[in-house]
């Protein structure tokens with residue numbers, strides 16, 4: 001009886017601790033959310049431009065863009081963050097201040113995720129049957145109208161599931177910003193954990209990431225429902 | 232008969248050096264219904280695709296209502312190449328014809344109504360109200376008035392094909408091309424689509440129809456063209472074709488009726 005009581009007390013105090021740690025992490029969580037939102041805002045449209053480059057009629061543009069996508073997908077994002085942050089110094093001997101840490105993370109994430117989104121968009125665009133373009137051409141739509149009225153809406157629907165996957169990965173990838181000590185949640189959790197010799201802060205961060213992703217999944221599901229009015 | 236709507240002179244088309252249309256010449260007058268029959272691979276679809284400029288022809292001339300859409304030009308090296316009419320003229324020319332596809336190619340994210348009115352509104356720039364009035368008239372005519380707000384996936388194949396005919400008619404083309412409009416349909420759905428085309432024929436709509444439906448071709452056509460190996464082998468009234476002494480024609484029709 002006594003031992004059960006003690007165990008319950010232990011759990012209770014752990015939950016209290018966890019709550020306290022989560023409160024400590026709350027501020028840094030906002031930085032995480034910022035990285036997430038800004039990355040999507042920049043990489044999603046950029047991805048579309050990259051996708052156009054990848055499908056360009058011009059061989060040189062196509063080759064350059066292909067190489068870019070290949071490097072972005074073939075090397076660790078952590079390394080890319082370091083390159084963006086330290087690159088200006090090694091290449092131009094320009095010393096960027098601490099203020100450059102956050103922009104460097106956003107740039108690295110945006111160009112990395114743009115590559116992934118580009119490939120998703122390209123697959124989506126190429127999956128639209130040629131008959132859709134031909135029908136539009138016969139009906140007299142010009143190229144711009146055809147793309148924006150006929151093709152793109154259908155592409156959106158088709159790419160939603162893979163975009164959801166990328167978005168969920170992005171939530172977890174934001175933690176890579178610790179590489180250059182941007183004060184997002186994971187960086188903060190590690191600091192506290194090291195200072196207090198306690199893994200609880202890292203657990204708390206895990207809870208945050210998990211809840212964040214539940215929200216992301218919920219939003220994406222709503223979007224998919226919104227597009228389910230046609231097949 | 233009325234004016235000449237379409238004139239094709241010596242049309243040639245090949246894919247990767249393999250000739251598909253060898254030398255096609257053909258004229259269509261206003262109000263005429265012309266069916267094109269012939270074995271698989273004889274170039275019927277390619278002919279329609281070149282005539283509607285989905286495919287660029289390699290040689291020859293394409294004329295709509297006396298306006299040249301495509302013609303031959305010899306470049307400095309002495310090579311013959313086909314050139315297209317300038318953009319603004321081409322826009323005019325393209326309004327004179329419509330095309331109904333074998334597999335409909337409706338826009339899946341648009342309702343039936345939007346499928347029909349979108350091109351008139353955003354291409355021809357007519358008012359939405361006028362486009363809708365036109366669309367309702369067509370929907371009634373084609374027996375689809377209760378489907379205006381449906382999406383294509385909610386319709387049967389026959390209904391989808393009728394919508395795609397309505398979509399083409401909404402732009403008020405002078406000529407309507409059909410490429411095997413019923414070959415993606417079950418027999419009972421085929422009937423409803425063929426009925427619609429027959430009604431259009433009665434209203435003197437000019438049509439060029441590629442079809443494997445021999446009985447239908449016989450009933451609806453003013454003229455039937457038999458194509459084989461990229462050439463028009465024989466053409467004439469349905470009676471002439473169905474009683475032709477040309478063994479290839481007889482064989483083909485016999486096989487199709489079997």
Ligand SMILES: Nc1ncnc2c1ncn2[C@@H]1O[C@H](COP(=O)(O)OP(=O)(O)OP(=O)(O)O)[C@@H](O)[C@H]1O
Nearest residue numbers: 246247251269270271272273274275276277278411
């Ligand atoms: N885009 C293309 N690329 C290469 N070859 C093609 C292409 N389109 C058609 N062909 C070839 O051209 C020939 C004629 O094809 P086409 O589709 O015009 O025949 P068809 O008379 O319509 O046949 P069917 O009755 O089967 O529809 C075929 O040998 C076909 O393989």
Ligand SMILES: [Mg+2]
Nearest residue numbers: 275276277411
């Ligand atoms: Mg064909």
